[in-house]
Amino acid sequence: MTISPVVKTFWDEPTGSWQYVFHDPDSMKGAIVDPVLDFDPLAGATRTHNADAIIAYVQEAGIEITYILDTHPHADHFSAAPYIKSKIGGTTAIGEKVKDVQKLWQGIYNLPDLPTDGAQWDVLFADGDEFTVGAVPVKVIFSPGHTLASITYVAGDAAFVHDTFMMPDSGTSRADFPGGSSAQLYESLMKILALPEDTRLYVGHDYAPEGREAQCCATVAEHKAKNIHLKDDPSEQEYRAVRDKRDGTLPLPKLMLAALQVNIRGGRLPDPEDNGRSYLKIPLNYFDPR
Numbered sequence: 170m171t172i173s174p175v176v177k178t179f180w181d182e183p184t185g186s187w188q189y190v191f192h193d194p195d196s197m198k199g200a201i202v203d204p205v206l207d208f209d210p211l212a213g214a215t216r217t218h219n220a221d222a223i224i225a226y227v228q229e230a231g232i233e234i235t236y237i238l239d240t241h242p243h244a245d246h247f248s249a250a251p252y253i254k255s256k257i258g259g260t261t262a263i264g265e266k267v268k269d270v271q272k273l274w275q276g277i278y279n280l281p282d283l284p285t286d287g288a289q290w291d292v293l294f295a296d297g298d299e300f301t302v303g304a305v306p307v308k309v310i311f312s313p314g315h316t317l318a319s320i321t322y323v324a325g326d327a328a329f330v331h332d333t334f335m336m337p338d339s340g341t342s343r344a345d346f347p348g349g350s351s352a353q354l355y356e357s358l359m360k361i362l363a364l365p366e367d368t369r370l371y372v373g374h375d376y377a378p379e380g381r382e383a384q385c386c387a388t389v390a391e392h393k394a395k396n397i398h399l400k401d402d403p404s405e406q407e408y409r410a411v412r413d414k415r416d417g418t419l420p421l422p423k424l425m426l427a428a429l430q431v432n433i434r435g436g437r438l439p440d441p442e443d444n445g446r447s448y449l450k451i452p453l454n455y456f457d458p459r
Contacts, residue, residue, distance in 0.1 A: 172325035174199075174305045176371065177226060180383050181205045181219050184246045184424065185376045187385045190223060191324055192232045193303025199227065200236040200302045201259065202322065202329045203373060206249035206436060210424060213449075215438070220249035224256055234259040235302055239290075239436075240331035240373065241319040242270050244346060244425040248436030250290075261435065264311065265293040266318035271433045273317075273348055278430050278450050289435025294320060312361065314354020315342045321361060328364060331373040333357050336384050337391060339376070340398035345416035346425075351409040358399065358408075366390040426451050 172193070179188040184205065192199030204223055207216040227234055237250045237259040250261045271285040287293045296311035302324065310321040315332040322329045332342035333354065341358060344351040361370065368389045377383045387395075394400060398411060422428075427449050431438060438447040 171365070172305050174302070174325050174327055176327055176369070176386075177230075178371075178385050179219065179223055179226075180375075180385070181207075181246065182383070183207075185374045185383075186243075186246050187371065187373060187375065188219065188223060189329060189371055190227060190232065190234075191302070191305070191327060191329075192230075193305045196303035197230075197232055198235050198303035199232040200238055200307075200324070201227075201234060201250075201253060202238045202371075203240055203243070203331065204237065204249040204253055206247035206252060206431075208247050208424060208427065210427060215247065217249065217252055220252050220256075223249075224253060227257060236300075237261045238322055238329075239263040239432075240321065240329060241316045242267060242274075242429060242432040244316075244422045244428055245374065246424060247428055247431045250436045252436070260291045262292040262294055263287070263290050263435075264309070264318050264320035265295050266311070266313070267293065267433075270316060270318045270348060274429055274433050277347065277452055277455060279452075280430070280450075283433065289433075289437065296320075310357075310360055312357035314344045314350055314352075314357045316346060317348035317350075317353075319357070321357075323364065323368070326365070326367060327369045327371060328361065330361055330370045333361060334370055334372050334387075334392060334396070336372060336375050337387050337395035337400075338397060339378060340396060341412065342373070343416045343419055344412055345419070351412040351416070352405065354412065355405045355408050362389055362393060362399070364389050366393075421456060 174191040177190045189202040205219040294309040298309040344354040
């Protein structure tokens, strides 16, 4: 019998990002997935409203957090993993290919002193790795395409699929970031669709199209039947044509150039300079204007 973890969802409206806490109801051990550190780009200010809400829920529910899991280095928001660990503990983790993302963006940002060995996290997972959260078995599926380091966490009958699928009425995620690939994304989508039909797929983002309420979960069966990019069972070539055409019209995420230099550091701000303040770098004219 497949174990069904309890999943609590948290939505960050400014970035359209979903954050999750799942736990084993028997042992009350749990994990946090993709927590958001708030960032105001106009003021250059970081805040902890999202992370504090997660911490309050965990403490009130009596959940012991054993892992703080990132699915990939995010382009839409800063990771709150280090902040949460400093408050309630937990092992931080991400996929091992983050080292390749660090090397890629080290060059873009000109950060020669940035460690690119993934040591900013406690654990680096490889494809097929397994661990447990209480009695809930968790399997790691390497699922690149959106980024070259993306992984999916399959926890019992719940899969945290990050930026692979969107909700069925929005299709799938973009694949045009540095290191992205629509071919790899198609392969990742097929791996996830091979999970049992009743597997709950929890997505990384929802932008509430046409004014509907924000949503975060649909089953494998529902995606097969209704996902606008996949319901007609397209070939890889057909899918890539649709994905690449759509990506060619999209601007860069508003926080991408700020967020990635934080997230390749595991969610840490750059080291303070001699005045005690941290500063972000923006690579001018590296990306062509859309």
